[in-house]
Structures are given as structure tokens and as C-alpha cells.
Amino acid sequence: MPRSKSGSVSPPLKSSEPISMASLFTPRAFPPPSLSGVPVNYILDQLHNLASQYWDKPDTADCTLVIPVPHLRRNAGSTASDMPAFSMSSEPGLGRRVTEPALNSVPRISLKLHVDYLSAHSTFLRGLFSGASSLDLISSAALSEAPSRPSPSGQFSVPENRLPRLMPCSPDHPILFLPIPDPSSIHLLVHWMYFGSTSYIEDCLNNGSVEWEGLARNVEYLGLSAEIKVFLGRWYASWLHAQRGGRYTSDGESDDDEADTETVYYSDDEESDDAADTSRQLPRTLI
Structure with a gap:
């Protein structure tokens, strides 16, 4: 300690x-x-x-x-x-x-x-x-x-x-x-590392005071654990859903979804099973 x-x-x-x-x-x-x-x-x-x-x-x-x-x-x-x-x-x-x-x-x-x-x-x-x-x-x-x-x-x-x-x-x-x-x-x-809470990160993402891409690049650079990657993936999936007007993707739009997956990566295998959906997807960031 x-x-x-x-x-x-x-x-x-x-x-x-x-x-x-x-x-x-x-x-x-x-x-x-x-x-x-x-x-x-x-x-x-x-x-x-x-x-x-x-x-x-x-x-x-x-x-x-x-x-x-x-x-x-x-x-x-x-x-x-x-x-x-x-x-x-x-x-x-x-x-x-x-x-x-x-x-x-x-x-x-x-x-x-x-x-x-x-x-x-x-x-x-x-x-x-x-x-x-x-x-x-x-x-x-x-x-x-x-x-x-x-x-x-x-x-x-x-x-x-x-x-x-x-x-x-x-x-x-x-x-x-x-x-x-x-x-x-x-x-x-740093606050998340100390307290284990993502509430302040979520607040700042929602009010636009920080950029999702910057957070994601820091997470990759520092080699942070799967927990924060899952959170960022879920937030991004929610934001993307809102940008699409809250509509669910139909079968006819599968080509667009396949194109989207070319710009995302999946978190490490050790992530929890409940993160196995699209919330695990993060836009690829290059360090």
C-alpha cells in the first residue's frame, strides 16, 4: 500500500x-x-x-x-x-x-x-x-x-x-x-485508478469537456486494464446509437455495420462476458 x-x-x-x-x-x-x-x-x-x-x-x-x-x-x-x-x-x-x-x-x-x-x-x-x-x-x-x-x-x-x-x-x-x-x-x-469509479469520466464525456479519442489514446499508451476499455466501449456505443437517431440497425444495413467494424478494435480476451456485444468496440487509435 x-x-x-x-x-x-x-x-x-x-x-x-x-x-x-x-x-x-x-x-x-x-x-x-x-x-x-x-x-x-x-x-x-x-x-x-x-x-x-x-x-x-x-x-x-x-x-x-x-x-x-x-x-x-x-x-x-x-x-x-x-x-x-x-x-x-x-x-x-x-x-x-x-x-x-x-x-x-x-x-x-x-x-x-x-x-x-x-x-x-x-x-x-x-x-x-x-x-x-x-x-x-x-x-x-x-x-x-x-x-x-x-x-x-x-x-x-x-x-x-x-x-x-x-x-x-x-x-x-x-x-x-x-x-x-x-x-x-x-x-x-488518475481519479479512476484511485477510486475505481468512471462517473466523473462519464460526466466530462457527456458535457464535452474532454474528448473520447484522447481518453482512448491515453488508455492504450498507459496499458490500462480491460475495465476502463469496456466502459469507453459502452459509452461510445451509446453515443453512436444516439448519433444514428436511436434507431436499431436492420438487416439491410449490415453492409454499413461491416464497414464500421473496420475502424474499431475489440478489447482484450480477459474482458467480462457481458461486454461481448458491440459495447466492446472502440475506434482504432494509433499511438
Whole structure:
């Protein structure tokens, strides 16, 4: 479970080696060795039960996510009106020296969070916090999604600015530079990781303050669990049904439906059986 600790001042953000090369960071496995043999679902339930004690508590945080925001949207960062407060510090990224790297040249947000909540839901962050190479993780994900698309050299080519990087940090408080596809919706996904509720995500999708596509791309990038994919699939199916005027598809429209399925993908096999209908369909997103 998250560990309480006194607040500390984080070191200045600078460029660093890829996360697998960082010498100061102490990798943390999930579940931790002390919970070996405990069912993961039980651990998740306990994390959700304790969420109110850790939500928006930066003084107990044991990791920091630094997220670049290269293109600010007018309603970026909007939330449902009754969503619990969540602190995000903003850094303009201005005034850099000519010799400083490009990662300091754009605005960014800083989130002080808890490793256990992130690792419990994100296979990508779990791998990074356990010491895996970011490039290896991204390449593995790309191989599973598109095994026929390696570069001419036989390796998957990932732009450097899409790679997460470990910033200078203390051994027990990793600071991760994380260029996710849609920074404007990350706070909603973080809330879901802590509490297990999709109500605020649904509110923001319904009022248009966040984009479905951005959420879906973040879900794929972070490797989030099937539960959130099922929710997004159901919401999209409901939205699509409303766009069609609430009418049910007849046999004569089967060709149109077949064309639609060319732009969707089905969630992982571990999804629940009750999601086996069109609610499992999500428009394909390319990372």
C-alpha cells in the first residue's frame, strides 16, 4: 500500500538517461513481495477503499509524473463540477538556455502520486517502476498491436520525444517525464485508478469537456486494464446509437455495420462476458 512520508523538495527538472539507465532509482515491483500470494483483485479493492486517504495528498506521494502539454486546449483540464479537488502544478517551460534539451521548452504539469495506485492499473507504468526499459516496453506493445511494422533495421522506431524519462530523483521517489497523448484528460484517469469509479469520466464525456479519442489514446499508451476499455466501449456505443437517431440497425444495413467494424478494435480476451456485444468496440487509435 502507499507509504506515508514527510514532504520533500524535488530536485530541478533536467534531462536524463532513459529510465533503465538511471542509477539512483530503486525499482519497485507490484505487487510488492510482502503481498506475494494475495489475490490482485483483493489488493485493488483495498487500494480503492483507502483512496480517500491518499487522493490529493502530495505530502504522502512517492512518485511524480511530469507531463508535457505541447498544445493547450481551451478547456484543457476541465472536470466534473463535483469531482474531488486534485492538485496539478504547472510549469511554463520558458526561459531555457539554448543548450537545454527540448523537453524543457514546452509547458508541463506535475502530478505527485502514489506508485501502488499507478502500478495496479497501468502495465506500462508498472513495468517502468519495476526497472524495465521504456523502449523495450513500447516496442513490445507495438509488436503485439502491429507485428508486421518494424523499421528496416528490424526494430520499432519510437520518436525520442515519445519516450518516458526518469528525471533526477531520490531512490524512493521516482520523477517520471511522461509524454502521454492527451494531457487534458489524465486527471480523470488518475481519479479512476484511485477510486475505481468512471462517473466523473462519464460526466466530462457527456458535457464535452474532454474528448473520447484522447481518453482512448491515453488508455492504450498507459496499458490500462480491460475495465476502463469496456466502459469507453459502452459509452461510445451509446453515443453512436444516439448519433444514428436511436434507431436499431436492420438487416439491410449490415453492409454499413461491416464497414464500421473496420475502424474499431475489440478489447482484450480477459474482458467480462457481458461486454461481448458491440459495447466492446472502440475506434482504432494509433499511438
